[in-house]
Amino acid sequence: MRGLHGKRVLVSGGSSGIGAAAARRFVEEGCAVVIGGLEPDEVERAVHALRDAGDVHGVAADVSQEDGATSLVETASRVLGGVDVLVNNAGTAWREPFLQITAEHWDRMLAVNLRGMFLVGQGVARLLVEQGTGGAIINMSSTNGLAAEQDYTHYNASKAGVLLLTKTMAVELAEHGIRVNALCPGFVRTALNETIAARIAPDFIETYGRENVPLRRTGMPQEIAAAYAFLASDDASFITGTELVVDGGQTAVM
Numbered sequence: 001m002r003g004l005h006g007k008r009v010l011v012s013g014g015s016s017g018i019g020a021a022a023a024r025r026f027v028e029e030g031c032a033v034v035i036g037g038l039e040p041d042e043v044e045r046a047v048h049a050l051r052d053a054g055d056v057h058g059v060a061a062d063v064s065q066e067d068g069a070t071s072l073v074e075t076a077s078r079v080l081g082g083v084d085v086l087v088n089n090a091g092t093a094w095r096e097p098f099l100q101i102t103a104e105h106w107d108r109m110l111a112v113n114l115r116g117m118f119l120v121g122q123g124v125a126r127l128l129v130e131q132g133t134g135g136a137i138i139n140m141s142s143t144n145g146l147a148a149e150q151d152y153t154h155y156n157a158s159k160a161g162v163l164l165l166t167k168t169m170a171v172e173l174a175e176h177g178i179r180v181n182a183l184c185p186g187f188v189r190t191a192l193n194e195t196i197a198a199r200i201a202p203d204f205i206e207t208y209g210r211e212n213v214p215l216r217r218t219g220m221p222q223e224i225a226a227a228y229a230f231l232a233s234d235d236a237s238f239i240t241g242t243e244l245v246v247d248g249g250q251t252a253v254m
């Protein structure tokens with residue numbers, strides 16, 4: 001991918017699933033990478049898995065808390081000597097019927113998926129403005145930010161919020177040479193989804209792909225990592241304020 005080699009990349013939620021695949025992809029592109037994650041052990045394992053491949057560091061912090069987000073951004077900047085790209089990927093999900101969602105559960109979902117994205121995004125954007133070097137931010141939304149999946153009201157609302165957070169950031173940060181875009185993956189096979197799927201049926205993931213996705217399968221984390229790399233690269237130099245849907249055609253079906 002053009003213009004990625006040597007870039008300093010912060011991947012929030014890089015200790016598992018899509019974020020771990022993204023961290024690997026940016027390392028393979030010749031970037032220096034800081035991996036964020038909630039659990040210190042998981043972050044350590046993710047860093048260890050990539051250490052032989054290149055320049056990788058880890059930070060465990062809760063992005064929903066101001067001090068966690070600040071520590072993530074400040075540590076990344078200190079370790080990498082600045083930041084050029086933010087892969088704003090950390091997120092959580094669980095199923096819950098609308099009628100049963102408590103205020104506490106609503107707040108937690110929004111705190112991780114929207115507040116956390118805002119806090120880390122603002123921290124990195126302030127740094128990029130100070131550096132005066134421009135940069136790229138990619139916020140993780142979902143096809144759940146575009147259409148309503150049953151039993152995910154709080155998740156859907158958080159991911160829809162990410163889309164307008166992204167557009168507004170893009171409009172305000174363009175004058176600083178900072179591009180901001182969102183990714184909307186469909187169903188991707190990760191720990192997050194495997195946990196949810198196992199509670200529904202043993203073959204849920206295969207059946208879901210076959211019955212709901214025109215390409216007849218669910219996505220792989222590497223396929224989302226490739227989209228992150230594209231949006232961060234110079235090949236996407238005129239792309240800002242929009243979302244890239246990576247869903248095997250799922251949202252194209254009537």
Ligand SMILES: NC(=O)c1ccc[n+]([C@@H]2O[C@H](COP(=O)([O-])OP(=O)(O)OC[C@H]3O[C@@H](n4cnc5c(N)ncnc54)[C@H](O)[C@@H]3O)[C@@H](O)[C@H]2O)c1
Binds near residue numbers: 036061116141
């Ligand atoms: N898997 C999918 O099908 C899918 C589809 C669309 C969007 N997404 C989004 O992609 C992102 C990654 O999902 P995944 O499937 O790879 O999940 P995952 O559970 O495998 O990884 C989630 C990552 O986010 C981190 N994280 C969670 N809560 C955090 C917190 N409070 N503070 C800091 N880090 C935290 C975890 O440590 C981990 O690194 C999420 O934002 C998710 O909503 C996933």
